[in-house]
Amino acid sequence: MDAWNAYEFSTLQKNGFPISGWLKFTYSSSTPNIVESKSVKLYLNSYNMARLIDGKEDLHYIEEQIEKDLSKAVGGDVGVYIAVGDVDTLKPLKGDFMALEEYCNVAKMSFDQYNESSDILEVVPSIGRYERWRSHSLRSNCRVTNQPDWGDVYIHIKGEKAVTPESLLQYIVSMRKENHFHEEIAECIYKRLYDLLDPEELLVTCLYTRRGGIDINPTRASNYYLLNQAPIIDAYNFCEKTARQ
Secondary structure: OOEEEEEEEEEEOOOOOOEEEEEEEEEOOOOOOOOOHHHHHHHHHOOOOOEEOOHHHHHHHHHHHHHHHHHHOOOOOEEEEEOOOOOOOEEEOOOOOOOOOHHHHHOOOOOOOOOHHHHOOEEEEEOOOOEEEEEEEEEOOOOOOOOOOEEEEEEEEEEEEEEEEHHHOOOOHHHHHOOOOOHHHHHHHHHHHHHHHHEEEEEEEEEOOOOOEEEEEEEOOOHHHHHHHOOOHHHEEEEOOOOOO
């Protein structure tokens, strides 16, 4: 699933008074298309000066229009929700994730690979029922503009094999010169780990920094149980922001 947060959505009532809120939309990674972020910003900005509704109670008409347009673009179902005023938030993912930067002795490590390679990952026997890691060191670059994209990555692994925390952190850092969309980075991390470990369960979620008021949060998981552990993928769940977001 891919979850998008538009923190600066706004439109006008028919009397000219502005309504501003937080728009969220989600869709499955199995759709034939994805939407490109700049085009989404231009599309949502087209509502800024449009006088379409009488008041907040009519926002569902705008939700339906955005849902229709985005569904046509991606070729699949899209969930859209607009929240105005105070918003109750949840954690993006259930459970606790250990920060790799805190667990690893970074000062004694070497980081010299800035292009992705599975050779960086060191496979070892799993020492626990499952492992959950997070890192704030993710950076890749936009495939269209070459601008840097910063993010946090969350990884859940369950199985007989794992990777060393040090090599996992080095691997995340190796994305630094890669030019891919956010969704492709999440899929790359997921696919590399899945092929190497053949895990019972695997989940990768990337929470990217907002740009132009929008952030993109792709989640890839091996089963629906794990997807249910990620409130971020539900269009009606507004989640806590990380420091980067």
